Amino acid sequence: MDVLQILPQQLVFGLALGTVYGLIALGYTMVYGILFMINFAHGEIFMIGAYVGWWVLTALLNAKLTGLHPVWVVPVMLVPAMLFAGLLGVCLERFAYRPLYLRGATRLGPLISAIGASIFLQNAVMLTQGARMKVYMTSLLFPRTWRVQVAGASVSALVLVMIGVAGLMMWGLHLLVQRTTLGRSIRAVAEDREMAAIMGVNVRRVIAVTFFLGSALGGAGGVLVGLYYTQIDFFMGYSAGLKAFTAAVLGGIGNIRGAMLGGLILGLVESLAVTFMNPAYKDVVAFAVLILTLVFKPTGLLGETVAEGEKV
Amino acid sequence: MLKLTDVVTHYGPIRVLKSVTLEVRVGEIVCLLGGNASGKSTTMKTILGVVRPTAGRIEFESQRIDRLPSESIVRRGIALVPEARRIFGRMTVWENLSMGAFTRQAAPPAELAQDFERVYALFPRLEERRQQLGGTLSGGEQQMLAIGRALMARPRLLLMDEPSMGLAPALVDQVFDIIQTINRQGTTVLVVEQNAAVALGIASRGYVLQNGRIVLHDTAAALLAADHIRRAYLGED
Numbered sequence: 001m002d003v004l005q006i007l008p009q010q011l012v013f014g015l016a017l018g019t020v021y022g023l024i025a026l027g028y029t030m031v032y033g034i035l036f037m038i039n040f041a042h043g044e045i046f047m048i049g050a051y052v053g054w055w056v057l058t059a060l061l062n063a064k065l066t067g068l069h070p071v072w073v074v075p076v077m078l079v080p081a082m083l084f085a086g087l088l089g090v091c092l093e094r095f096a097y098r099p100l101y102l103r104g105a106t107r108l109g110p111l112i113s114a115i116g117a118s119i120f121l122q123n124a125v126m127l128t129q130g131a132r133m134k135v136y137m138t139s140l141l142f143p144r145t146w147r148v149q150v151a152g153a154s155v156s157a158l159v160l161v162m163i164g165v166a167g168l169m170m171w172g173l174h175l176l177v178q179r180t181t182l183g184r185s186i187r188a189v190a191e192d193r194e195m196a197a198i199m200g201v202n203v204r205r206v207i208a209v210t211f212f213l214g215s216a217l218g219g220a221g222g223v224l225v226g227l228y229y230t231q232i233d234f235f236m237g238y239s240a241g242l243k244a245f246t247a248a249v250l251g252g253i254g255n256i257r258g259a260m261l262g263g264l265i266l267g268l269v270e271s272l273a274v275t276f277m278n279p280a281y282k283d284v285v286a287f288a289v290l291i292l293t294l295v296f297k298p299t300g301l302l303g304e305t306v307a308e309g310e311k312v
Numbered sequence: 313m314l315k316l317t318d319v320v321t322h323y324g325p326i327r328v329l330k331s332v333t334l335e336v337r338v339g340e341i342v343c344l345l346g347g348n349a350s351g352k353s354t355t356m357k358t359i360l361g362v363v364r365p366t367a368g369r370i371e372f373e374s375q376r377i378d379r380l381p382s383e384s385i386v387r388r389g390i391a392l393v394p395e396a397r398r399i400f401g402r403m404t405v406w407e408n409l410s411m412g413a414f415t416r417q418a419a420p421p422a423e424l425a426q427d428f429e430r431v432y433a434l435f436p437r438l439e440e441r442r443q444q445l446g447g448t449l450s451g452g453e454q455q456m457l458a459i460g461r462a463l464m465a466r467p468r469l470l471l472m473d474e475p476s477m478g479l480a481p482a483l484v485d486q487v488f489d490i491i492q493t494i495n496r497q498g499t500t501v502l503v504v505e506q507n508a509a510v511a512l513g514i515a516s517r518g519y520v521l522q523n524g525r526i527v528l529h530d531t532a533a534a535l536l537a538a539d540h541i542r543r544a545y546l547g548e549d
Contacts, residue, residue, distance in 0.1 A: 181410075181417060188400055188411050195398045198360055200386040200415035200465070 003275060008153035010275045011268065016159045016228070018267020019166035024221040024244035025251070025259035026173065027089075027214030033190040033254035034210045036107060040114040041092055042218055043241020044121035045085045049219025050226040050236065051125060052081040054134050061137055070141045074161060077223050085219025086212040092117055093211040098204075118237075125234040133233040136226045162224045169217060170260050176213075177256060186210055190254070218244075239283070246290040252303020261301060265289075313338045313500055314359070314390075314469055319368035319378075321351075321358045328354045329365070330524035336469065341491065341501045343511040343532065346521035352504040353395050355521065356473050360392055361385045372469070387415045391467035395474050397458040401447025405438050408446050408457055412464030431460040434490060452483045459490065463499075470494065472503040476510060488514050512536045 024046050031039045056077045096117045100109040138158065146157035177183035188196040189206045197203050225240060226232045247266045251258025266289060273285035293300060314336040321329040329351050336342045346352045357363045359370060361382040370378040377385050391412070400408050409431060413424055432439035435456040441449065446457060455475065462470055472491065476484040484507065492514050495501050505511035512518055512532040520528040520535070530538070 191400050197382040199411045200383040
């Protein structure tokens, strides 16, 4: 009986967590879709987005702008975090990956470079920002009394904002990819890079734009996670990155809708696991999902079968 | 219009094109014949800047293009119908065609609409299926889509790499009829073929490529009449 009472609540948490996982997973899946490479530094881009958001929030609070409505503060945190994260992603591509894939390196080369970039960024943040955690003053922004009751669950304003922001960004990305010329050129490069170039697409620019978009979404995820968990540190990108990577694989890596779906499922599965099991097993459940996906459906839920040798 | 002079192309250490010299004049249909691995597709890719020549020069409308990136070459008015079609299978027919017009985003919408009309008039099937994914089309329809996509760039020179490959004989005739129509509408065509009889049937001149070298060139009629060409490419004894 007890479990059934907290179930709606857990589902709401799962939904909020899931949309954020999906947001971060998009960065993995977009880069994979276009370069067939796992950007293992994406978790660090997410972490740095959280730091930029923290920095903006702290600056606003120090300037005694606490009276500001969160409707304004959240976008003011998101925009610089996304810009910074996006540009960082572009720099990574330019300096850590492009020199390798242009020289026709195997797919292992950029992967190792990504792991190196990940370690570098973690340590750079630790050295410049300190190893101790930073605290998001979320409660000053979203008073705990801002809640609504939905089907037996008490939903805080912050959770609604998370779901809203992440949902809006996914919808925006979907429109961009499906309806615009830029989106068509991204899909064309992902499908057949040489033919896209023959159509006149500037392939390098499209790759850079893809890194920008994926990284900016990761940075936004960082701000949302910071607001939600209220504590951030230089190592937070590791586990969040692995979770989002799991979501991307679950949905079918390279597939944008798959990343969103995978994120949602993973968020819900995790919060349900916490409901029915010891919360200590939360991460075990997430990685069990990764392993089960890889064993039974390596292409993921919406992924396509890839011809052997062609893209491996 | 297009002039290749002693073009040499390497894939890594392997010299694929050893010396290719050929010329396409405005308004012509020129045919490049050759067997497997003679360097036909590499010639196409070299013209488009997908692979870089290691020596020689390529001129288009009297300007050197062999150092330019592919996108600038396409912008100058060369489009390709590639070997094995290579349409974007996960994009709709309409999206494939608009990718063909990628270099013409500044063009007035009315002009683009007119080009869609032109392609749909040539290939009514494409209009019926414009919302369908390219990957779900039949082989012949995909070839039409590949041709339509190239036309959307409003090329002055159209390169066609083995348009007859994998098509039923009736469709081959249809495709070559369309090539003639396109040519009459004012587009110069360089077509690479193994099917020499059909290609020489519509071409004004032909070149023969063997092991990365142009070994022969003549008018289409003379090539069709030449004994050794008949033996090598028309399968006659």
